[in-house]
Amino acid sequence: MQDAETRLLIVDDDEMFCHVLSRALGRRGYEVLVANDAEQAIALARRHRPELATLDLKLEHSSGLKLLPELLEVVPSCRVVVLTGYSSIATAVEAIKLGAVNYLCKPADADEILTALEREQGDPDAEVADNPPSINRIAWEHIQKVLQEHDGNISATARALGMHRRTLQRKLQKRPVRR
Template sequence: MPETAQRLLIIDDDEMFCHVLHRALSRRGYEVLLAHDGSQALALARQYQPPLATLDLKLEHESGLKLLPELLELVPECRIVVLTGYSSIATAVEAIKLGAVNYLCKPADADEVLTAFFRQEGDPETEVADNPPSINRITWEHIQKVLQEHDGNISATARALGMHRRTLQRKLQKRPVRR
């Protein structure tokens, strides 16, 4: 728990998730700011210079990956943890390359988020799966990689994958499959 109230910005379009995380972090002594879109997040970052932020990877009309460098430009010392219900290897790698200190899959609780902010080293004890990912998981990962390569453009991604745009949209609406 911080000695003085440390400011933390939550950027997420899921209002219920924001409410739950806000309450849990406030109880732990954090001063919590909420933003539900990129412009709101940038305005709060500019005004309050939060040292910590959580950033949803998939905001309603924008990508958290595009917002990440803008936040770090405004607050270079900000430690940002990317949270997502749509995890993929491609987005995890890009988030770290763009300056995030960690990447967590939702649902994540307040303790996991706080640990992610301050964890400095990797964990060599992390379990390696005994079985390979399912074909559905590999498909999901590939779609995410191609989507990332096309800057989130669904039409361009569908063309690159050789599928109809609506089919791709339906696949993207589903949660990622488990390994």
């Protein structure tokens, strides 16, 4: 059980996910704050100075990667885990470079999130996949990398990839390809 003084900020535009996660973390003794967008997250961070935070990578009108440096500027000591249903190597690397302590793929439960927030070092015993990623997975990750390079701009990314904007939008609406 955690000290009731420990504040944990959940930033996610999925209200049901926020509700379920906040209840689970509240039962574990955390003081939970919930923000559904970037502005609300920064306002709560300024007011309450959370020690821990979960940050969704893909917010409705923003990106968790854009919000991450702003959040850490307001609360530099905050330990942030980036959560996403749209994982890629490129976004994981960027999240860590920008100051996140960990990066998790959804669905992740409260215990997995708390473990990720508490870990101080990498795990040298982590499993290494025997088989390489599929061509579709490599394509998905390349699209994510190019999208990140163009600050989330769909039109610029489509031009850079040599594809129609609507085709790219359809590809981005799909779940990430499994390895």
